[in-house]
Amino acid sequence: MRDYKSLAHTRWDCKYHIVFIPKRRRKVIYGNLRKFPEEIFHELARRKNCKILEGHLMSDHIHMCVSISPKYPVSHIASYLKEKCAIEIAKNVKGKQRNFSGEHFWARGYxxxxxxxxxxxxxxYIRDQEKNDANREQYDLDW
Known part of the structure; x- marks a missing residue:
């Protein structure tokens, strides 16, 4: 039986696979920054009554399986997660004290x-990203 959620007049089960990349697809998600977005994304999703069901951070991209209420457009949630996460990264990892609105950590699209x-x-697929990436690199080397 599927796990349907309810709003006042709606029963729903809306799940999306979302992928973001850092600006210029730089390999910047490692070390201290690797665990940080995970906590932020879960908190931000809770604020919008969404739930991150599965997620995986690679050095140059992030995969997530997100359950999103039908009252929010997917584009709104993706933009919200990217924007607020970039602000938190600037504040807590990069040590900036103010003027966060100009931070561009993530690339434009998703x-x-x-x-x-x-x-x-x-x-x-999301859980096995490390293995999938290693297989792809091995395939690329065989050319």
């Missing part, structure tokens, strides 16, 4: 796909 009935497959 990838989104509906999960639908393939939720287990998408969550497994």
């Amino acid at each position: 990838f989104v796909s509906t999960v639908g009935l393939d939720e287990d497959m998408v969550r497994r």
